[in-house]
Amino acid sequence: MRAISNNRKAFNTAIALTLGLFMSFPIIWILILSFKSELDAIGNPLQVLLSSWTLDSFSTVQGRSDYLKHFSNSVIISLGSTFLALLVAIPSAWAMAFVPGKQTKNILMWMLSTKMLPPVGVLIPIYLLFRDYGLLDTRVGLVIILTLINLPIIIWMLYTYFKEIPVDILEAARMDGAGLKQEILYVLTPMAIPGIASTLILNIILAWNEAFWTINLTASNAAPLTAFIASYSSPEGLFYAKLSAASIMAIAPILIMGWFSQKQLVRGLTFGAVK
């Protein structure tokens, strides 16, 4: 590599930083507005910046709309569906990666194809089934749906990770006298954990932000944050400070997780086609 002058680096940094601030400006702006009073928030940008800071909006949002309930719905639904899907997916991805059969590739492709099914194509049957079995507006119902829609991504992601575990290491372990149990416990599991962890994070992000089924299958009880924020569309949404506070609390956990999972995200969302 040639040395790169500091001037050039400073120039690149300045341009890229401008771009970054431009792209994330709406997020930065609502972060600022969430700490302002309702009256200050509708002023012009200069007045907004110069006005005093307050935590009022956060407490109002919680007091008026039971924010914590929707937040915990989001947590339960995204974590529940992710763990349930992992439970089903780990054995199958494991089997396909370590004991591939003739049909493994076809099965993988077929699983992927279920992901291509547009949700609106099965909206009516799911809605009617949910109505008949009393699953509408329940957290259990949403956990089931989100488990199913994200299962293919989870299996694929785990498969690409497991595939990279060298089989030779198993033989080496066997030579050293490890039994099947020890093999799984001391050799395979430690090597599989990073892949499982990134799959977990990506899937929580996807489930947290899912906004088709969560909106259509909930009313108020089981509504996670996606559906709760949608209810702000009018006229509550014109209260900028409250909307900002509710939005910031809804996206903060995922932004933090996203920070740690940028690379895995590409792999998971492209089904291993881009690494």
Added chain:
Amino acid sequence: MMSPSVLLLLGWMLVPLTMTIYFSFLRYNLLNPGTESFTGWTNYYYFVTDPSFTDALVNTISIFGGVLLITTIGGIAFSLLLDQPMWKSGLIRMLVIAPFFVMPTVSALVWKNMFMNPVNGFFGQIASFLGLQPFDFFGQAPLLSVIWIISWQWLPFATLILLTALQSLDREQLEASEMDGANSFSRFIFIILPHLARPITVAILIQTIFLLSIFAEILVTTNGGPGTATTNLTYLIYVQSLLQFDVGAGSAGGVIAIILANIVAIFLMRMIGKNLE
């Protein structure tokens, strides 16, 4: 050990899909339960000849065409920029891709109310501060506004994929071409762009799958209006089935949406399938 997941997905695919196809041949309205009867292709006929179907089809194509144009060109430009040597690259990359992690309902509402609102929105405030007439985004250009919001969410995705791909580019090849006198333009055309061809295709296909099913952004900002100006196929089917309770017509629309998505899916599956060899 594969069977639980295979069975689950098989059930998930077959049961609702069969029901959708079955309903699409019925006269079936939730407001008149018990009067279901077989009507053949009538639902399809009415769904397809309805003028709002043509509008929805055009809007669906406009949304995904517009968004893909912005995200692909922008994604190439952004990723080339972020691939340059710089300080704090991790922080800057996170700032650029942050919009992708924002849930659709939040980004739609924040853009609509806090930026595009002509009276109190950020752009309106800036315009009146400069003595200009504020632009009523959702009144004057509803579809473009929706496209703008969706592009903001997906541009980071394209950037992230292309940046990941760029980082696997062989640096020595670039340096060799530079020594041979290639300028930066011809390096871009003959080395970087061919290297990006595959990731670009993958990014486009995956976005297409999601963009054909855009729903929350439309529901929250315009409710498909004014008129049918921002109604896409997904939203039209939602209106038919859950707002007008016409299960038959909604199901016929659902079958059509599945067929359209499959056309895209076939290309995507081929790309990913090659990777398994």
